[in-house]
Amino acid sequence: MPGHTFDExxxxxxxxxxxxxxGHTSPEWAxxxxxxxxxxxxxxxxxxxxxxxxxxxxxxxxxxxxxxxLDGAFDIVAKAVRTNRTNQHWVVxxxxxxxxxxxxxxxxxxxxxxxSETEQVWPSVPAxxxxxxxxxxxxxxxxxxxxxxxxxxxxxxxxxGPAESSTTTLWARDxxxxxxxxxxxxxxxxxxxxxxxxxxxxxxxxxxxxxxxYFHTDGDELAAAGGDFALCRxxxxxxxxxxFDQSAEIWSRSGELLATTHQLVYFKD
Amino acid sequence: MPGHTFDExxxxxxxxxxxxxxGHTSPEWAxxxxxxxxxxxxxxxxxxxxxxxxxxxxxxxxxxxxxxxLDGAFDIVAKAVRTNRTNQHWVVxxxxxxxxxxxxxxxxxxxxxxxSETEQVWPSVPAxxxxxxxxxxxxxxxxxxxxxxxxxxxxxxxxxGPAESSTTTLWARDxxxxxxxxxxxxxxxxxxxxxxxxxxxxxxxxxxxxxxxYFHTDGDELAAAGGDFALCRxxxxxxxxxxFDQSAEIWSRSGELLATTHQLVYFKD
Numbered sequence: 001m002p003g004h005t006f007d008e009x010x011x012x013x014x015x016x017x018x019x020x021x022x023g024h025t026s027p028e029w030a031x032x033x034x035x036x037x038x039x040x041x042x043x044x045x046x047x048x049x050x051x052x053x054x055x056x057x058x059x060x061x062x063x064x065x066x067x068x069x070l071d072g073a074f075d076i077v078a079k080a081v082r083t084n085r086t087n088q089h090w091v092v093x094x095x096x097x098x099x100x101x102x103x104x105x106x107x108x109x110x111x112x113x114x115x116s117e118t119e120q121v122w123p124s125v126p127a128x129x130x131x132x133x134x135x136x137x138x139x140x141x142x143x144x145x146x147x148x149x150x151x152x153x154x155x156x157x158x159x160x161g162p163a164e165s166s167t168t169t170l171w172a173r174d175x176x177x178x179x180x181x182x183x184x185x186x187x188x189x190x191x192x193x194x195x196x197x198x199x200x201x202x203x204x205x206x207x208x209x210x211x212x213x214y215f216h217t218d219g220d221e222l223a224a225a226g227g228d229f230a231l232c233r234x235x236x237x238x239x240x241x242x243x244f245d246q247s248a249e250i251w252s253r254s255g256e257l258l259a260t261t262h263q264l265v266y267f268k269d
Numbered sequence: 270m271p272g273h274t275f276d277e278x279x280x281x282x283x284x285x286x287x288x289x290x291x292g293h294t295s296p297e298w299a300x301x302x303x304x305x306x307x308x309x310x311x312x313x314x315x316x317x318x319x320x321x322x323x324x325x326x327x328x329x330x331x332x333x334x335x336x337x338x339l340d341g342a343f344d345i346v347a348k349a350v351r352t353n354r355t356n357q358h359w360v361v362x363x364x365x366x367x368x369x370x371x372x373x374x375x376x377x378x379x380x381x382x383x384x385s386e387t388e389q390v391w392p393s394v395p396a397x398x399x400x401x402x403x404x405x406x407x408x409x410x411x412x413x414x415x416x417x418x419x420x421x422x423x424x425x426x427x428x429x430g431p432a433e434s435s436t437t438t439l440w441a442r443d444x445x446x447x448x449x450x451x452x453x454x455x456x457x458x459x460x461x462x463x464x465x466x467x468x469x470x471x472x473x474x475x476x477x478x479x480x481x482x483y484f485h486t487d488g489d490e491l492a493a494a495g496g497d498f499a500l501c502r503x504x505x506x507x508x509x510x511x512x513f514d515q516s517a518e519i520w521s522r523s524g525e526l527l528a529t530t531h532q533l534v535y536f537k538d
Contacts, residue, residue, distance in 0.1 A: 059478070059512050059533060060333075060478060060479040060533045062331040062374060062479070062481060064329075064350075064358055064374050064376060066350055066351035066353075066358040067351050067353065081333075081335055081362075081369045081372055082335035082336050082368070082369060084335075084336065086511075086535075087478065087535070089333055089335040089369075089372065091360070091372065093350075099351070100350045100351060100358075103350055103358065103360065103374060104374075105331060105333050105372060105373075105374060105479075107333060107478055107479055107533070109478075109511070109512065109535075110511075111509075111510035111511050111512070112510060112511050113510060114508070114509075114510055114511050114536065114537065114538060115465075115468075115469060115508065115538060116507075116508050116509045116510060117468065117507070117508050118506070118507045118508075118509075119434070119435055119468075119504065119505050119506060119507065119508070120506040120507060165388070166388055196384075199384075199386065199388075200384065209328070209329060209356065209376055209378075210329040210331070210374075210376055210481075210483075212331060212479075212481045212531065214479075214512075214514040214531070214533045216506075216507040216509045216512070216514070217509070218510065235388065236388050237387070237388060237389040237485075237518070237526060237529045238385075238386070238387045238388065238389060238485040238526045238529070239383070239384065239385050239386050239387075239388070240380075240383075240385045240387075240485045240486070241380035241381060241382060241383055241385060241487065242355075242378070242379075242380050242381050242383050243328050243378065243380070243483075243485070245483040245485070245529050247516060247529070247531075249506070257506060257507045260506045260507070260514050260516070260531075262481060262483070262516075262529075262531050264328060264329045264376070264483045266355075266356070266378075267383065268383065269383060269384060
């Protein structure tokens with residue numbers, strides 16, 4: 001879709017150097033500091049997709065948020081560490097002002113028919129049409145790009161108090177109707193506000209340090225999900241001395257488990 | 270403990286090159302092809318621990334198994350990509366015969382007192398003393414280093430047939446009584462045989478591609494777990510067209526969630 005803000009945010013131009021692509025942050029995808037981590041992760045994945053010697057589709061991605069990404073231009077360097085018969089291992093770095101701001105490893109692979117089964121259980125939830133669209137506070141600019149409908153665990157308000165569970169379940173879709181693809185699915189992996197807000201009943205300093213996404217779908221199945229709502233569910237396992245982890249699932253509306261995704265988050269209080 | 274096989278398997282010597290350490294595979298930790306992935310991951314983590322400019326303790330580790338590790342010597346190259354005030358980002362590579370065999374990213378950090386809580390539920394299981402020690406088939410040499418007691422989901426025998434659940438829960442401890450530390454906890458992350466065996470009722474070609482571990486403990490808490498049994502539980506989320514994922518928890522016997530760990534696995538049938 002020409003002019004779509006997500007496509008602009010992950011647009012990458014080739015440069016004279018092999019494997020080096022240039023992009024720039026987008027004001028529409030700003031977080032409170034720097035860009036939304038999900039869109040940075042999406043740009044890193046896209047940098048691999050654009051490599052002429054890339055084989056297959058994404059199966060695994062780990063993104064480490066090493067330093068804040070500054071507003072403006074960035075260079076992404078993608079390097080194939082190993083090419084096997086059915087998969088390929090990539091190392092990717094986002095550079096600004098002479099230092100690595102974000103680094104990633106990715107595995108791409110070709111898929112083939114095997115025994116298949118989804119063991120994770122599809123949550124029984126109301127349809128998105130039966131839930132009022134809300135979202136995140138306006139200060140979180142990027143969230144304005146999504147139509148978010150919380151089934152449970154919406155961001156706490158001033159009088160919410162602590163919640164007993166860190167689980168958030170929401171329907172989310174691109175507001176402009178952009179269809180899901182691998183970069184968009186990568187961005188959805190990071191759509192959850194920090195679980196500590198929910199457990200503590202308010203906002204406090206927190207930020208993702210490392211994000212891992214496992215892709216369970218191929219491009220065709222993903223395309224079938226189109227621009228419809230995806231069901232996103234996250235919960236924490238342990239909060240301990242400044243860090244907590246989160247595990248999440250992203251489902252298509254028709255019940256396909258598109259991705260499982262995990263992250264380690266820094267928090268302060 | 271002098272002469273302990275695990276310590277020998279992760280022993281690394283300094284070399285003349287900055288950040289480069291030399292190790293060698295151990296026959297006692299062999300898998301069906303090459304070494305046990307868990308001990309390779311442990312050696313990569315240890316390579317960071319040994320760096321003179323390392324700060325803090327491990328909080329996150331992702332290991333990508335790009336190519337088979339050959340029996341014999343290997344070089345591990347560890348590089349600090351970014352040093353922040355309270356954490357440090359590392360990129361680590363295991364080299365043999367001029368190519369990267371395994372690569373990893375790690376985040377180390379300093380911990381400080383914050384609100385803490387474990388949300389994941391401790392499974393109610395019989396004590397290890399009430400379960401017969403079994404293990405894995407003898408062909409899996411490394412497994413002989415552990416005392417394994419399966420609560421559920423032991424490796425299928427010839428007449429087992431497919432299981433409805435991919436969940437395996439086992440008590441595991443080092444047979445020689447070696448105490449848990451971060452490398453040993455890393456190795457435990459990979460103690461589970463492939464979930465597809467359980468669901469399909471038999472062994473078939475399968476191998477871990479990417480392994481991520483989040484550490485929820487500091488060195489003191491970990492030391493308190495000593496050489497006692499740890500409770501390890503894993504389950505798959507989706508098997509689809511040649512790949513499946515697995516999520517797992519490692520608990521100390523006293524009920525501390527020491528680590529959560531996830532992996533993407535290749536399978537053939």
